[in-house]
Amino acid sequence: xxxxxxxxxxxxxxxxxxxxxxxxIVDVDGFEGPLDLLLSLSRTQKVDLRRISVLELAxxxxxxxxxxxxxxxxxxxxxxxxxxWLAYLKSRLLLPPDPSEEGPSGAELAxxxxxxxxxxxxxxxxAARLMGRDQMGRNFFARGQNEDIQRIRTVTYSxxxxxxxxxxxxxxxxxxxxxxxxxxxxxxxxxxxxxRMRALLGFTGDWTDMLSYLPDGWHKDPVKRRSATAATFAAxxxxxxxxxxxxxxxxxxxxxxxxxxxxxx
Amino acid sequence: MTDIHSATPPGAQQSDSDxxxxxxxxxxxxxxxxxxxxxxxxxVTLRDLESRMPHGCNPGEAVEHLRKRYEGRGVRVVRVGDAxxxxxxxxxxxxxxxxxxxxxxxSRAAIETLAIxxxxxxxxxxxxxxxxxxxxxRGTVDQLLEMEWVRIGRRRMTPGRPVTFVVTPVFLDxxxxxxxxxxxxxxxxRAAGLxxxxxxxxxLPLGQGGG
Amino acid sequence: MTDIHSATPPGAQQSDSDxxxxxxxxxxxxxxxxxxxxxxxxxVTLRDLESRMPHGCNPGEAVEHLRKRYEGRGVRVVRVGDAxxxxxxxxxxxxxxxxxxxxxxxSRAAIETLAIxxxxxxxxxxxxxxxxxxxxxRGTVDQLLEMEWVRIGRRRMTPGRPVTFVVTPVFLDxxxxxxxxxxxxxxxxRAAGLxxxxxxxxxLPLGQGGG
Numbered sequence: 030x031x032x033x034x035x036x037x038x039x040x041x042x043x044x045x046x047x048x049x050x051x052x053x054i055v056d057v058d059g060f061e062g063p064l065d066l067l068l069s070l071s072r073t074q075k076v077d078l079r080r081i082s083v084l085e086l087a088x089x090x091x092x093x094x095x096x097x098x099x100x101x102x103x104x105x106x107x108x109x110x111x112x113x114w115l116a117y118l119k120s121r122l123l124l125p126p127d128p129s130e131e132g133p134s135g136a137e138l139a140x141x142x143x144x145x146x147x148x149x150x151x152x153x154x155x156a157a158r159l160m161g162r163d164q165m166g167r168n169f170f171a172r173g174q175n176e177d178i179q180r181i182r183t184v185t186y187s188x189x190x191x192x193x194x195x196x197x198x199x200x201x202x203x204x205x206x207x208x209x210x211x212x213x214x215x216x217x218x219x220x221x222x223x224x225r226m227r228a229l230l231g232f233t234g235d236w237t238d239m240l241s242y243l244p245d246g247w248h249k250d251p252v253k254r255r256s257a258t259a260a261t262f263a264a265x266x267x268x269x270x271x272x273x274x275x276x277x278x279x280x281x282x283x284x285x286x287x288x289x290x291x292x293x294x
Numbered sequence: 295m296t297d298i299h300s301a302t303p304p305g306a307q308q309s310d311s312d313x314x315x316x317x318x319x320x321x322x323x324x325x326x327x328x329x330x331x332x333x334x335x336x337x338v339t340l341r342d343l344e345s346r347m348p349h350g351c352n353p354g355e356a357v358e359h360l361r362k363r364y365e366g367r368g369v370r371v372v373r374v375g376d377a378x379x380x381x382x383x384x385x386x387x388x389x390x391x392x393x394x395x396x397x398x399x400x401s402r403a404a405i406e407t408l409a410i411x412x413x414x415x416x417x418x419x420x421x422x423x424x425x426x427x428x429x430x431x432r433g434t435v436d437q438l439l440e441m442e443w444v445r446i447g448r449r450r451m452t453p454g455r456p457v458t459f460v461v462t463p464v465f466l467d468x469x470x471x472x473x474x475x476x477x478x479x480x481x482x483x484r485a486a487g488l489x490x491x492x493x494x495x496x497x498l499p500l501g502q503g504g505g
Numbered sequence: 506m507t508d509i510h511s512a513t514p515p516g517a518q519q520s521d522s523d524x525x526x527x528x529x530x531x532x533x534x535x536x537x538x539x540x541x542x543x544x545x546x547x548x549v550t551l552r553d554l555e556s557r558m559p560h561g562c563n564p565g566e567a568v569e570h571l572r573k574r575y576e577g578r579g580v581r582v583v584r585v586g587d588a589x590x591x592x593x594x595x596x597x598x599x600x601x602x603x604x605x606x607x608x609x610x611x612s613r614a615a616i617e618t619l620a621i622x623x624x625x626x627x628x629x630x631x632x633x634x635x636x637x638x639x640x641x642x643r644g645t646v647d648q649l650l651e652m653e654w655v656r657i658g659r660r661r662m663t664p665g666r667p668v669t670f671v672v673t674p675v676f677l678d679x680x681x682x683x684x685x686x687x688x689x690x691x692x693x694x695r696a697a698g699l700x701x702x703x704x705x706x707x708x709l710p711l712g713q714g715g716g
Contacts, residue, residue, distance in 0.1 A: 173335075173545045197624055
């Protein structure tokens with residue numbers, strides 16, 4: 030029971046136990062978090078982790094934290110979070126279960142904590158066993174002189190007649206060479222279309238022909254018209270994707286129509 | 295690297311030019327495997343053996359013969375994942391004082407993290423943190439990655455698509471394990487349910503430090 | 506390394522503390538020698554073996570047994586000066602090599618240089634540089650020479666007697682040309698659309714111009 034508590038009833042503790050308890054406090058930096066501390070505390074119960082009393086453990090932990098506070102030891106936040114949680118767990122374990130209360134029962138929470146402690150302990154044991162194994166470079170050895178494969182690297186270079194002729198053409202026509210640049214005058218970009226349409230969106234609650242969104246001066250010239258139409262269509266699809274537009278076409282090659290969804294919101 | 299050889303299964307019908315040469319006798323194949331495994335300090339896959347040996351060889355069978363031949367000798371033929379290697383017998387380690395390589399001392403956190411990755415793989419950083427109850431420092435995992443004991447596995451198909459960690463053949467080789475299934479006590483841990491990733495009921499304050 | 510053990514000949518009277526331990530059986534000594542020779546990065550002398558092995562061992566005899574055991578195997582025990590080592594059998598050397606054939610695209614500088622040599626041969630380095638408008642790095646020409654697509658022709662009978670470059674039969678063979686005169690001229694290049702900065706159409710009417 031609580032009489033076995035680490036820090037209460039100091040008088041009944043052996044010197045050794047007391048030293049161990051103080052070592053816990055002094056060494057708080059040596060713990061890798063609250064779970065590690067809980068695992069250490071649980072050893073004082075000297076039982077199989079499956080039979081551990083979580084209630085008892087919670088008491089030990091809370092005493093530990095109180096004691097640390099008395100000694101003005103700054104505990105990291107996660108130790109205090111754990112303390113708060115354990116205090117809550119303790120109350121749920123002690124009080125009769127309230128059927129109206131939602132969430133997991135105290136027993137379930139306690140079982141999970143016990144599981145976590147057991148799992149951590151199991152991993153520690155596994156780590157110890159792993160490191161206790163024969164290891165290469167310590168117990169057994171690989172070949173000392175690696176005569177590993179000699180790699181004979183043959184590099185062949187490829188070039189075909191086309192490469193050759195293009196190479197030559199590039200040099201011979203250098204003087205009248207002009208890097209290929211798209212003629213931007215008659216290109217309406219999707220970004221431009223998007224910007225334009227975002228500004229116009231609010232005005233249309235009804236189905237409107239997409240072509241009415243084409244900017245002024247882009248209707249006549251067939252090249253410009255094609256570019257503007259494509260950009261506006263792509264921008265429309267983007268806005269549909271964003272949920273701001275609806276798009277429809279009644280039949281093949283029929284006008285594409287748009288309707289703003291902004292008004293519905 | 296060419297896959298031409300390994301593309302032809304050993305028993306398969308071979309093209310005319312190939313069938314001019316019979317595969318060497320098994321004793322000879324065993325010699326070949328012996329030479330290659332002996333010469334290489336890192337494990338060699340059957341696929342690699344096959345690509346180096348003449349057509350029609352059966353390196354798997356040859357390795358098996360070789361393994362038997364070396365049983366009880368000062369050097370052993372060991373399996374490492376899907377590859378094979380020759381290693382000195384562990385009981386003779388005492389003769390090798392000179393060869394001992396000082397390995398970097400791993401921190402307790404690194405050792406625990408390594409064990410968790412080995413036993414729980416593929417495992418996410420969050421899961422490691424949940425098991426250890428503390429956040430895992432970047433350096434710890436980096437050190438294991440750098441040693442090539444751990445590598446990044448597939449992403450977990452859960453929100454955020456977190457990366458997972460798995461152990462490598464270098465890890466298996468170092469600890470003399472044939473595969474991750476041969477980790478000591480793995481079966482018992484699994485049977486005891488300790489390798490499960492049980493979600494906490496409600497919210498527990500453990501292992502959330504990293505999240 | 507200590508010389509204490511080797512100072513005592515194996516058969517000699519041993520001190521009381523030593524004689525408490527019998528030397529291991531010869532089969533065991535052989536295993537030890539096997540492991541040490543395998544793991545050591547350099548050949549090992551008998552003296553060194555003796556200093557590593559337990560008292561009373563006879564490494565010379567053990568090496569001899571081991572050497573016999575490995576006769577005809579894929580690995581041999583060989584004497585190197587006054588030391589011993591294990592080496593793969595020489596007839597299996599072919600397994601230790603791996604041929605990798607890598608195909609790389611010729612650099613733009615190399616292609617242009619090659620083209621100039623092909624169209625203008627025999628041509629000096631200075632002329633190549635004049636045509637390309639940039640200096641030609643030594644490596645570029647060396648690469649073409651090494652590939653045997655280009656060779657050194659006659660010296661030009663001008664001041665400084667510079668060497669000229671010409672293309673080789675290997676070059677003609679590679680590009681499927683009978684002679685360098687078969688290379689299409691500028692007119693044909695233009696007809697093929699090669700002189701305009703357009704991506705060339707899928708198939709080019711190459712060799713249409715024939716002459």
